[in-house]
Ligand code: HGY
Ligand code: MN
């Protein structure tokens with residue numbers, strides 16, 4: 001099994017590979033379209049009936065002997081910029097390999113089994129996070145002009161997005177890399193995810209006054225970027241002082257007018273805030289808001305905070321967790337339980353079906369970078385456990 005997993009992962013990684021390392025397959029790009037086509041070929045070769053939904057998510061279906069809702073596995077096909085080889089790709093490749101093996105060894109399933117390559121999860125090109133899973137759950141209520149245009153260029157009609165909604169999925173299970181270093185530290189080869197953290201994405205706009213960099217004395221400045229820098233430090237120290245599992249990240253900063261000899265009149269930065277407990281996440285946000293207010297008033301700046309996106313923490317379904325734990329036991333693997341610090345499609349799909357996730361260790365905890373790796377043994381072991389779980393659910 002290791003060989004086929006590695007081969008398929010290499011093939012996918014090469015699609016969108018960048019000259020300086022890593023890969024980039026943003027939604028509706030040429031690399032994305034090529035990757036979807038490649039996976040479609042694999043699905044067909046495995047005997048699955050393929051369809052593409054209204055947003056470009058690819059489904060591969062093995063009809064069950066019983067009527068009823070589907071058992072689904074898979075992951076997202078898009079990547080972050082300079083992403084690694086496993087985030088998303090592993091769930092698709094492992095899901096396909098597991099289903100293919102089950103069909104070859106056990107024959108037709110009782111429940112319909114599906115593998116899915118979700119079109120987008122990362123939000124790395126448009127303001128789209130969870131585009132595929134939001135379409136599946138009927139939760140896309142607004143389509144920005146740039147996404148609509150990119151959809152049309154791929155032959156997709158933005159007016160038909162609601163047709164992607166599904167109400168015939170019973171269970172979704174996904175194998176993913178941990179993307180952190182907890183499993184490596186504990187020495188466990190596998191985790192059953194208990195919950196996915198809640199996330200808030202905020203955008204802070206700091207407004208000061210643009211002035212001449214040479215003629216304006218320091219005490220007369222209203223430098224928006226210098227104020228933003230103090231706020232950014234406050235964001236980091238608030239999260240540190242709250243302690244684990246609180247995390248806060250400023251990932252994007254923009255200054256205006258972005259000139260070497262002009263004092264910045266405006267600075268805009270983003271904050272990604274996460275915690276497994278919703279009230280703790282909200283408390284973190286509150287402290288950041290009040291610290292930003294203090295910094296702004298001390299420096300004669302204005303500031304505004306806009307909530308871009310907010311996702312509550314989502315528990316995995318207890319019955320699915322139990323199936324995954326049993327699958328690990330049946331496969332002879334001691335699995336831990338852990339909360340996912342990363343977001344996943346399962347947290348969106350949970351609104352419509354039972355969900356569960358398995359994690360395999362990330363070497364050095366690295367992810368969202370070209371160095372993202374997991375040992376071949378762990379990739380195969382995770383796929384075996386996924387296969388056993390799908391067997392328990394669908395046969
Ligand atoms: O941001 C996240 O947690 C996910 O990897 N997109
Ligand atoms: Mn990711």
Ligand code: MN
Nearest residue numbers: 087088121176
């Ligand atoms: Mn992912």
